[in-house]
Amino acid sequence: MSQSITKTDTPDQIDCLLIPLKDRNLLLPNVSVAEIIPFSHLLTTASSVDWILGRIDWRGTPVPVLCYEMLNRQPAPAPNPNARFAIVNGVGAHPQMPFYALLVQGIPSLVHIRESEIQEVEAMHMGDYDQSAVSIGQDAAMIPDLELVEQSLLRHI
Template structure:
């Protein structure tokens, strides 16, 4: 029992998923209008309005080097994530999901860490496989610190 966690697999590009504990996902939404944000990063798409908050929307695949050409349309979903390290500065942010995130109960034995594979970006904490599905575990501290630095003016 204690070895199992409820996790969510978020498809971020074809054959690539993000693995997160379910407790971090506040809500999964359909695509909504993206408001522009005045910054230059390709992976920060803008902000979306959610429950009265304007939260940043990121494309994790682009952040970690993917050269996707598919435009962001209404077939996409958004996973709203709770910040865990810097909640006072940015309580929530959203990740682009290409498809519907999948809930999965994962036990220690289901997950295999791939230490032999090299990680090409600081935003990825580790690479794992769960029942033959590869997934990235994001480095939330890196992700949140960078998002805050890029989207919020210095005090």
């Protein structure tokens, strides 16, 4: 009797962060977020747009901070004692902006997602910078268009 080794296929998983905003969540691949840091004092910038809140110094690097809600033409979130910054790795490898920060409204949660678990949904209130709306189990989230966010930041910093 011969024995054969059978390969067990395991579904590919993507580690993502479910990032809380004012009234929705963003879903980002874990590798796109360098760090979640506590809210800190913002330094002013000469930006002409209100969605760039200022900048922070992160590990010796000046990092612009943006409000995703305001970028998508929604009202600014109310002050929140649980607010943090998500330091996002730039996708375009621009030397003048290797990172930027998103204002988030709580502690992101790590989720392990299989492609089959993501269901695209029709969203009535998608913003210009939302690539798609999805549900993952009980959670709904927006997947942002990080390239478009970064291009807009580069035009205004």
